[in-house]
Structure formats: structure tokens, C-alpha cells
Amino acid sequence: MKPVLKLENISSFIGPFHILQGVSLEVRPGEAVVVLGRNGAGKTTTLRSIMGLVKPAAGVLELEDQSLFGLPSHKIARLGLGYVPEDYGIFNLLSVEENLRLAAWRQDNATKERQEYILQLFPDLKAAYRRLASTLSGGQRQMLSIGRALLNENKVILIDEPSKGLAPIVVEKVCKALLEVKKNTNIILVEQNFNLACAVGDRFYILNDGRTVLDGGIASLAKDRELQKRYLGVVA
Amino acid sequence: MDVFVMLLVNGLAEGALIFLMAAGLSVILGLMGIVNFSHGTMFLWGGYVSVWMYTKTGSFSLSLLLAMVVGFLMGLIFERFFIRPVYGKVTAQILITLGLMIVFTELVRVLWGPTPLAAVRPPHLAGTWVMGSIIISKYRVFLIVIGIVVALGIHALITRTRIGMIIRAGVQSPEMVQALGIDIRRYFSLVFAGGAALAAVGGALYVPLVGSVWSGMGISNQVLAFIVVVIGGMGSFIGSAVGSIFLGLTGALVAWYFPPAAGVVSVLLMALVLAFRPTGLFGLAVKS
Numbered sequence: 001m002k003p004v005l006k007l008e009n010i011s012s013f014i015g016p017f018h019i020l021q022g023v024s025l026e027v028r029p030g031e032a033v034v035v036l037g038r039n040g041a042g043k044t045t046t047l048r049s050i051m052g053l054v055k056p057a058a059g060v061l062e063l064e065d066q067s068l069f070g071l072p073s074h075k076i077a078r079l080g081l082g083y084v085p086e087d088y089g090i091f092n093l094l095s096v097e098e099n100l101r102l103a104a105w106r107q108d109n110a111t112k113e114r115q116e117y118i119l120q121l122f123p124d125l126k127a128a129y130r131r132l133a134s135t136l137s138g139g140q141r142q143m144l145s146i147g148r149a150l151l152n153e154n155k156v157i158l159i160d161e162p163s164k165g166l167a168p169i170v171v172e173k174v175c176k177a178l179l180e181v182k183k184n185t186n187i188i189l190v191e192q193n194f195n196l197a198c199a200v201g202d203r204f205y206i207l208n209d210g211r212t213v214l215d216g217g218i219a220s221l222a223k224d225r226e227l228q229k230r231y232l233g234v235v236a
Numbered sequence: 237m238d239v240f241v242m243l244l245v246n247g248l249a250e251g252a253l254i255f256l257m258a259a260g261l262s263v264i265l266g267l268m269g270i271v272n273f274s275h276g277t278m279f280l281w282g283g284y285v286s287v288w289m290y291t292k293t294g295s296f297s298l299s300l301l302l303a304m305v306v307g308f309l310m311g312l313i314f315e316r317f318f319i320r321p322v323y324g325k326v327t328a329q330i331l332i333t334l335g336l337m338i339v340f341t342e343l344v345r346v347l348w349g350p351t352p353l354a355a356v357r358p359p360h361l362a363g364t365w366v367m368g369s370i371i372i373s374k375y376r377v378f379l380i381v382i383g384i385v386v387a388l389g390i391h392a393l394i395t396r397t398r399i400g401m402i403i404r405a406g407v408q409s410p411e412m413v414q415a416l417g418i419d420i421r422r423y424f425s426l427v428f429a430g431g432a433a434l435a436a437v438g439g440a441l442y443v444p445l446v447g448s449v450w451s452g453m454g455i456s457n458q459v460l461a462f463i464v465v466v467i468g469g470m471g472s473f474i475g476s477a478v479g480s481i482f483l484g485l486t487g488a489l490v491a492w493y494f495p496p497a498a499g500v501v502s503v504l505l506m507a508l509v510l511a512f513r514p515t516g517l518f519g520l521a522v523k524s
Contacts, residue, residue, distance in 0.1 A: 051415055077417035089412040091405040102401050103416045148416070 001028045004186050005050070005081075005156050010059035012049045019045045020056070021210040025188075027156055032178075032187040034201030034218060036194075036232055042210040043190040044086060047158045050188075051083050052076045063155065078105065082149030082157040082185075086164060088141040092134035096125055096144060099133055103148040111151065118147040121177055139170035146177060156186040163193040175199055194232065198222045206231045238369045243488045249376035251484025252383025253445070256438030257457060258464035259390060259476045260431020266407040266471015268424050270319055271329050274336035275435055276458030278307045282436030283449040284344055287355045296358035300440050307436025310340075311429035319428065320421075337455065344451050352450035355443035379441060386434070387477050394473055403427060407471035435461075463506045469519020478517060 003026035012020040020042050027033050035043050048054040050061065052073035061068045068076050077083065091099055100118070104111050119126040122143040128136060136144065142162055149157045162178065163171040171193065178200045181187065191197040197204070197218070204221050206214040208231060221227060261275045282303035289299035318336060322328040356362075361375045394400035406413045406420050413420045442457070443449040464483055468475025483502055491498040509516060 053411060053415060072419070073411075073414040074417050074419045077415055083415045085412070085415075089409060089415065091408050091412070093404045093408060094401060098401055102398075102405055102413075102418075105417060152417070 003028050004064055005188070006060065006062045007046070007050065008060035010046070010049055010056050010061060012045055012054050012056045014045065014054060019054075019210050020049060022212065023049075023059075023207060023210065024212045025205045025215070027186050027188060029186065031202050032182045032189060032200050034197040034204045035188060035190045035207060036197060036204055036221075037207035038231070038233055041207040043207055044160055045210075046207065047083070047085075047160050047188065047190060050076075050158060051081060080153065080155035082152065082154035084142075084145045084149050084157065084159040084162065086160040086190075088145040090133045090136070090141045090144055092132065095132055096129050096136070099144055100148060100151060103151045105152050110153070114151055114153075118150050121150075121180055122147055139166050139173065142166065142170075142174055143177065146174075146181065150181060150185070154185060156188060157181065158188045158190075160190045161192060162189070163191065163196050171196060194228070239492065241370050242372065243492050244485070245372050245376050245380070247485035247488030248383075248481065249373075249379040249445070249484070250487060251481040252379045253438055253442050254457075254460050254464055254484055255383055255477055255480035256386060256441070257435045257461040258468070258480050259386075259473060260427075260434045261458075261461045262465045262468060262470055262472060262476045263403065263407070263427055264431050265465060267403055267410065267427055268319075269324070269326075269410075270428070271326055271333070272319075272428075273330060273333040273458070274314060274340070275333075275431070275461065276454035276456075277337050277340040278310055278432040278435035278454075279439035279442070279457050280341060280344060280451065280454030281310060282307050282439030283355070283443040283453060284348055284353075284439075285436075286440035287353050287443055287449050288348070290356075290358075296361070300437060303436040303440035304433045308429045308433040310436075311432025312425060314432070315425050315428040337458075341451050341454060350451065352448040355447060355449050357444040361444075375445060379445065382441065390473060399423065399426070460502060463502050465516070466506050467509045467516060469516025472516065472518035475516055475518030 005027040007026070008024050010020050010023045011018070023042060023046050025033065025035070035046060037043050045054055049056045050068070052068065052071055056069065063079050063081065066079060068079070083089070091102070094102065100115060104115070119129075124140050125143055125147060128140060133141070133144065146159065146162065159178070162174050166174065175196050178187070178189070182200060187200070189197065189200055201218040204216060204218050205212050214227070214231065257275065257279055261272060264270050264272050264275070285306045286299035286303040289302045290296060293299070314336060318332050319329070322332055357375050361378050363374055365372045365374060394403060402413060402418060402420065402423050406423065410420050439453070442453070460483065464476055464479040467482065468477075468479030483505065486501055486505060487498065490501045
């Protein structure tokens with residue numbers, strides 16, 4: 001099956017540091033791909049490289065056969081990539097409504113319908129619709145960030161550690177939302193929470209020292225304790 | 237009491253002028269991260285071209301319009317050819333914008349000569365209103381009205397339009413705005429040019445108040461604008477407005493009641509704010 005998004009031997013620098021030294025992965029239609037690895041493995045930089053926020057130095061980066069290499073990030077986003085960063089990327093000086101409105105590329109009926117869907121998916125946002133985003137809790141910010149990425153017809157949504165810093169009960173809510181999101185959109189999920197990764201993901205990629213070292217079905221990883229321990233530091 | 241009312245009007249008028257310069261400077265610094273030492277150039281050129289136009293045509297409105305257009309165009313050119321190559325490089329920004337300030341100040345001397353030129357108030361704004369022992373300059377009231385109109389206009393632009401929404405978001409995180417599919421560079425140019433136009437109009441309004449235009453007025457007023465940005469908080473429009481009024485009023489009151497401190501009061505205020513609230517009165521605590 002032809003991949004929607006393809007990375008081949010991506011190499012990226014941050015300043016003088018060679019962070020990604022050969023990351024390869026692909027997202028096939030209807031798939032949620034989980035990117036795993038220890039701290040500093042290059043997971044966040046991989047997402048930022050896809051979005052053009054870090055400019056890749058070498059490799060192949062394609063969205064449905066269209067090369068993203070060297071494109072500015074606003075053009076990459078418009079080609080159909082939604083981004084949910086680790087720090088949520090919510091604008092504190094804007095209300096919830098404005099955060100959503102800012103992200104919308106069009107003000108047509110389809111966008112309005114998607115906004116309705118987002119507010120149904122995250123009722124907390126509906127309740128806080130007119131409030132400044134600075135007043136939201138961590139979980140609500142995460143919901144707003146994910147909701148914002150759903151507002152446009154994105155082909156793939158890149159989500160960076162959605163469970164980070166959230167209470168277990170909120171993580172559960174986020175997990176349910178991601179399962180719902182997965183029905184309509186492809187996802188790349190960077191996640192340290194192994195249970196959440198297993199619940200949402202179909203396939204996995206493991207990064208180590210900026211390289212893709214392993215990939216496969218998430219079910220096989222869930223069973224392989226040795227692998228989890230070696231690359232992810234998961235202790236049984 | 238009479239003196240206090242007159243000082244209040246004088247202070248508010250000064251505040252309105254400082255605001256015209258500081259508002260643009262603050263947003264340029266907050267949104268684009270540009271330390272712009274060439275902002276006073278627009279103020280200077282606004283003053284000169286308005287005096288030139290007023291001498292040629294006798295129309296005050298045309299002189300303000302010309303100042304605004306010249307400021308806007310200079311802003312566009314500065315941003316495109318000098319600022320854009322040095323985004324994110326603070327030292328280079330300081331050197332380039334200081335260089336622009338020096339070159340364009342010298343250019344003023346070449347075009348209009350080294351001696352100050354007289355600037356007159358238009359007849360309908362000259363003179364005073366006398367109410368008992370209170371004497372109020374019509375021109376100062378006009379400046380206050382202009383300041384309020386411009387502040388309300390900018391406030392409406394920032395709070396009610398998509399451009400304003402992008403500016404507010406961009407002040408916090410230009411990168412995230414880009415990641416949402418918005419080309420923030422286009423808005424950078426617009427904000428830079430808009431800020432420059434405001435400063436130029438400020439210069440055009442300033443010269444009839446003081447009665448002359450001279451080549452050193454850009455840099456001296458720019459220092460005040462920077463102090464306002466520090467006091468109000470970078471990127472905050474409300475901070476610029478409050479900081480400008482605060483500085484204008486304090487300057488007028490201190491100059492009257494305690495003249496020896498008139499020259500240092502603005503710097504003292506800035507030091508106080510920096511000591512107790514380093515991000516300014518309305519600045520963001522963290523720029524993500």
C-alpha cells in the first residue's frame with residue numbers, strides 16, 4: 001500500500017549537533033504510527049523536521065509523492081499536516097474560540113461541521129469556549145491543541161507526547177479522543193506512555209541515537225519484554 | 237489646581253506622541269524579536285517630510301498623509317532589504333538598525349541642511365482656550381484626541397480582526413503560527429511598515445508642538461519609546477498605551493514640581509519596573 005507520508009534516511013541538525021542521523025518511517029492510509037525511544041532519541045526532532053520547523057539536511061520527505069524537503073512550515077502545514085506540539089502550542093492571549101478560528105483555513109460549512117465535531121469530542125472546550133486559553137488546565141490545553149489540528153482536512157496529524165504532565169484520568173480522556181480521531185485521520189504519535197502508545201498505535205518505530213532501529217506491529221512489541229527493556233527502558 | 241489641570245493636558249499630549257512611536261516599536265520587538273534602533277528614523281523623517289509638505293502646500297492633512305506614506309514605505313524597504321536577512325541575529329540587528337539610523341539621519345542633513353527648520357501649527361489648531369485661570373493649548377488637545385483615536389483604532393484592529401489575532405498569537409509563538417499554515421513573514425512586513433508609519437505620523441505631529449525640526453530629534457525620542465516598551469512590556473499594545481501616558485504625565489508633573497529630576501525620571505521609572513517586574517507591566521512572562 002502506498003504510504004501517505006514517507007521519511008527516508010532523514011538527517012537533521014540543531015545548531016552544530018547532528019540530531020537525526022537516518023530516520024526512516026512511513027504512514028500508510030488509515031494508520032496510527034507510534035514513534036518510541038528513550039529521551040534524546042530524536043522523536044520530537046523527527047516531528048519538527050517533518051513540519052519544517054527544523055530544516056532537514058538530507059533524506060527523502062514526501063507527503064503523497066509531494067516532496068516537503070526545503071518547504072517553509074506554513075506551506076507544509078497547508079499540504080495537510082496538523083501539528084500538536086509537546087507544549088501544546090496554545091496561544092494564551094487568545095480565547096478558545098480564537099485559537100480554533102485562527103487555525104481554520106476556510107470559514108465554510110465543512111469547517112463549521114468539523115468544529116461542531118471537535119466541541120462534541122471535547123465538551124470541556126465547549127464550556128470554556130469564550131475563556132482565554134491562559135485559564136485552561138493542562139488537559140484542556142491538550143484537547144484544544146488536538147482539536148485545532150482536526151479543524152482542517154489534514155492527511156496526517158503529528159502528536160508529540162500528549163500524555164506528558166497529565167493526570168491519569170485526563171490521559172484516559174486523551175486516549176479515548178485519539179482513538180476517535182484515528183477513525184478519520186492518520187496519526188504519528190510520539191509517546192513515552194507505553195500503555196497509551198499500545199492502545200492507539202497500529203505500528204511502531206523505535207528511534208535510538210537519531211536513527212530508526214526497529215519497526216513492526218504494535219502487538220508484537222507489546223509482547224516482547226526484552227525489546228521494551230532494551231530500547232524503551234520499560235521495566236515489567 | 238489650575239496648574240495641575242494644565243500639566244495634566246501637557247502630560248497626556250506628550251504621552252500621546254510617545255505612544256505613536258512606542259506602539260510600533262513594542263509590537264516589532266514582541267512579534268518579530270527585532271531590536272529596532274532605526275525606529276527613530278521614521279519619527280525624524282516624518283517630521284521633515286511633513287514640514288516640507290506643509291511649506292509647499294499649506295495643508296496639514298496632506299503633510300500628515302505624506303509622513304504616513306513615507307514612513308510606511310521606509311518600513312517596507314527596511315524590513316525587506318535590511319531586517320529580513322538578520323532575523324534571529326540580535327547583534328547583527330542592532331548593528332544594522334543603528335547603521336540605518338546614522339545613514340538616514342545624515343541623509344536628512346544632506347537634503348534639508350544641518351540647521352533646524354521652523355515648524356508651525358496650522359492656524360485652526362494654533363492658539364489656546366482660556367477658562368478662568370486655566371489656559372489650554374488647542375494643539376495639545378488635538379494631540380490627545382489623535383492619540384485616543386489611534387489607540388482605539390489599533391485596539392479594534394488587534395482584538396477584532398484576523399490580522400490582530402495573528403499578531404497576538406505571533407507575539408507568543410511565531411513558530412506555532414507558521415505550523416498552523418499561516419505565513420507570518422507577510423505579517424512581519426506589514427507590522428514593521430505599520431509601526432514605521434505610526435512613528436512617522438508621531439514625528440509629523442511632534443514638530444509643530446516644539447516649533448522646529450532638527451536632525452537629532454529621532455534618536456532622543458527613540459530612547460523614550462524604548463523606555464515605554466520596557467515599562468509596558470514588549471509586544472503589549474496596552475502596555476505601550478499605559479506606559480506612554482504614565483511617562484508623559486510623570487515627565488510633565490516632575491518637570492514642574494521638581495525640575496532637577498526632570499531629566500532622569502523616565503530612567504528611574506524604568507529601573508523601578510525592571511527591579512520589580514522585569515517583563516514590564518503588561519509583558520508576557522514567558523515567550524514560548
